[in-house]
Amino acid sequence: MNKIKGSIFFSVFVAMLGLMLIAPITPSLIRELGLREIHSGILISVGSIMTAVMAPVWGNISDAKGRKPVILIGFIGMSISTLLLTVTFYCGLHQWLSGGLLLFFMIVTRSLVGMFIPAVLSSSQAYMGDVTEEKERGSGIAIISAANGLGLILGPAIAGVFTLFGLLWPLYFGIGIATVAFIVNLLLMPADKPAMTRGSIKVSPFQPGLRNYLFVALVTMIGIVTIQVIGGFYLQDQLNLASEKLAGVVSLGLMLSGTAMLTAQYVQAKWLKWEPRPMILLGSLILVASMLLFLLTSYLPFYYSAFFVFGLGSGLMMTGFMTGASLSVRNEQQGGVAGLVAAMQGISAIIAPILSIVLYQANRYSPMIMIAILTALLGAVIFARFRKRPGHNASDRTEGREIHPGTEVRGRS
Template sequence: MNRIKGSIFFSVFAAMLGLMLIAPIMPPLIRELGMRESHSGLIISLGSIAMALMAPVWGRISDMKGRKPVILIGFIGMAISCTLFAVTLYGGLNQWITGGLLLTLLIVIRSLIGMFIPAVLSSAQAYMGDVTEGEERSGGMAIISAANGLGLVFGPAIAGAFTIIGLLWPLYFGIVIAIAAYMIALWFIPAAKPVIQEKPTKVSPFQRGLGVYLAAGLVTMAGIMTLQVIGGFYFQDQLALSPAATARMVSFGLMFSGAAMLIMQLIQMKWLKWQPVRMILMGSLFLLASMLLFLVYNQLFVYYLSFFLFGIGSGLMMPGFMAGASLAVSKEQQGGAAGLVAAVQGISAVVTPILTTTLYQVDKHFPFMLVAVLVAIMSFILWGSKNNSSRTTAKSVSL
């Protein structure tokens, strides 16, 4: 079991790492290619749309064909598409490909990357749902969440380190990590029979008990994306930092968040073992506290503390909504539910950057205020649904 969980952890980590290696290198590459800044947003956003659309599809395929084959297909596609992306960028830098053809190729290939990565994410989460039951499910999803969080944090850091050698080197590393992850999945993840032998029952995001966890996932990922997209601008404006100092400050802050996330998830797995609703509600308190500190105070130490609290909150909320979504559906629908969870990540990656940057131009505090309001509303709805469920259960028992 530990071998399976370790292999699933590395698979999710490698997929998220491959995804996050691209974002930091796009702005300088776009300028080197003589393209406009808006082209970078177009390339990344369309790739995220492909991720949101394909995640539920891969989840359903894994229900019918098995989790391991879909994970392997995901890594093969990830390696090939990253190779094509690197070759296209190399051709553009050397003026072999230019103009509209270059932009079209970059959009298409980035969309391919967005298509294949959720094959790993949704199938790995569904596999974890297959091998865990009841209270153990929350701990299993904490492993998935930890891998997600580490990929989100270390992807940009590793990309930054490789750019010292050259702008395309993070992509070369992404190709290598995809191949390594493929080999590990091939050797260490046991093959399992498909969960169902016929066309699966379609999972609706609005079906009873599932929608509220998907909403919690959307809010959680919106908070994470807001900090990544707006954080640099906000802290530079608030503290009057130089670009280099801003980069260092945000890097340290994200490291604190990543460390807090990992620590919280280890505590959850080993000792707390809270159920999904409690994890989300407790995590939302930490997330709200971090947003309020970001808004009220203007000191570097307080900002670092806010990053740490944010990591604790997201470290509870991510496995909470993943486990909740998994427990809300039947065994035959694990792949579909996992696909919807991965789709939520893709939707957040499309909507949040556009929305928060627009709000930031109106007032620099608005993005953080929006996250705080969304977290509060989501917590209130979740608390209400929990109380309604408890009353329904009590009534049925009395009858």
């Protein structure tokens, strides 16, 4: 069991690392290639769109074919697609490709990266659902959330270190680490049997129980992406920071958020072991408190506190919606539900940057107010359902899991 959980943690960490290695260097590469800022936005968007589209597909494939084969395919695809993206950038920097042709190959290769990363994320979350009993599902999902958080923290830091050698060096590292992950999982991850049996049905995002957790996922990830997008602008405008100091301040703030996410997820996995709804309820209250800190203070130490508190709240909410979604479906639907959760993350990465920038241009405080209102409403709904259904623990496990004729419901050892 520890070998499986270790393999899952490493897989999710490497997938998130591969995603975060690309984002920090894209604007610099765009300018070096003589392209416009909008092209950077296009590259980020196409990657997110492919993640949103392909995550449910990979999840369903893992239900039918098994988790390990899809994870291995994901890492092969990550290695090859990142290599192709690197070659494209290399050709552009040496002026072997330019103009529309260069942009075309950049979009295609970036789309491929976005296509294969969710294969790892969806299948890993589904595998954790397979190997954990319902009472320990929250602890198992917290391991995945911690791997997500660690990738979010270390990805930009590693990219920054490797750019000292050259703009493409973070991508070289990404190719290498994905290859290492493929070898490690090939040798160490236990083989598993397909979960889908004859008579099984694919999971629907609208089925009772699950749809609530997918909505929590969307709101939580919109909040996380919004802070990543406009946090720097907000601090600079609020504190009149010089541009050369801004990057360091924002990086420290985001690292504090990532550290807090890891802390919350470790405490949940080790000691709390709460059911999904209490996690989401407490996380939403903490997240609203962080928005109030952002809005009401004007001193840098308090902004750092806001980043940390934001990480605590979002960490609990992330573990809560992943756990709740996993518990709301049958064993043979774990891949499908993991894909839908990953798709919510992809959708948030598409809409949040545009929405947050538009709101920020209208009023600098409005993105934080939006997050606070959405999260408060979400917390109110969860609280109402919590009080209405005192037996919420059982409902989390059974809601939306009707037994259909001819369907074999089984677990895994």
